[in-house]
Amino acid sequence: NAGVTQTPKFQVLKTGQSMTLQCAQDMNHEYMSWYRQDPGMGLRLIHYSVGAGITDQGEVPNGYNVSRSTTEDFPLRLLSAAPSQTSVYFCASNSRAGAISSYNEQFFGPGTRLTVL
Amino acid sequence: AQSVTQLDSHVSVSEGTPVLLRCNYSSSYSPSLFWYVQHPNKGLQLLLKYTSAATLVKGINGFEAEFKKSETSFHLTKPSAHMSDAAEYFCVVSDQGKGDKLIFGTGTRLQVFP
Numbered sequence: 001n002a003g004v005t006q007t008p009k010f011q012v013l014k015t016g017q018s019m020t021l022q023c024a025q026d027m028n029h030e031y032m033s034w035y036r037q038d039p040g041m042g043l044r045l046i047h048y049s050v051g052a053g054i055t056d057q058g059e060v061p062n063g064y065n066v067s068r069s070t071t072e073d074f075p076l077r078l079l080s081a082a083p084s085q086t087s088v089y090f091c092a093s094n095s096r097a098g099a100i101s102s103y104n105e106q107f108f109g110p111g112t113r114l115t116v117l
Numbered sequence: 118a119q120s121v122t123q124l125d126s127h128v129s130v131s132e133g134t135p136v137l138l139r140c141n142y143s144s145s146y147s148p149s150l151f152w153y154v155q156h157p158n159k160g161l162q163l164l165l166k167y168t169s170a171a172t173l174v175k176g177i178n179g180f181e182a183e184f185k186k187s188e189t190s191f192h193l194t195k196p197s198a199h200m201s202d203a204a205e206y207f208c209v210v211s212d213q214g215k216g217d218k219l220i221f222g223t224g225t226r227l228q229v230f231p
């Protein structure tokens with residue numbers, strides 16, 4: 001299993017450009033999520049999905065869109081990039097199997113480092 | 118609302134000495150608590166998790182943590198630090214009543230000196 005994969009590893013954008021960060025997992029996990037990591041702030045949840053066709057907002061959703069057309073993929077779209085979106089982005093997934101799915105470990109991808117000029 | 122406070126942003130120890138990384142939590146429900154580690158320029162790896170089965174939780178690489186409900190704490194310890202332990206550590210809470218959403222602390226950077 002490759003686990004959780006993210007592309008690209010690095011990206012530089014100009015203000016106003018759009019792009020999509022890709023995330024895929026091969027563990028058949030129902031739950032997937034996107035976080036951003038900023039210095040001194042830990043990781044903050046942007047959007048999450050509990051299954052194909054179902055998404056919801058996290059703590060910091062503004063400026064980002066997501067969709068979940070398949071179990072495997074969960075892309076994150078920046079519609080009009082801003083310097084405030086300079087960050088490291090992590091995708092994660094976990095299984096919802098079991099009586100209490102929040103017990104289950106979330107598996108993280110290696111991250112995408114995004115710079116917006 | 119649930120939250121996590123990591124009491125130290127940086128901790129420095131000498132190799133072979135004990136490690137203590139402190140974490141306090143706030144949760145309306147019975148929490149699930151985790152410690153994740155992030156080595157430089159890497160993703161996050163689960164060290165250990167508390168899920169109400171036992172208050173003393175053992176994890177990978179010799180780390181352990183004790184859940185103390187009366188103190189709302191979940192401190193991470195290791196008897197003897199190794200150079201490879203140098204990394205950033207995150208204390209994380211997930212409320213059982215609110216699905217899988219994780220709330221991260223701001224992180225503690227552990228430095229290990231020879």
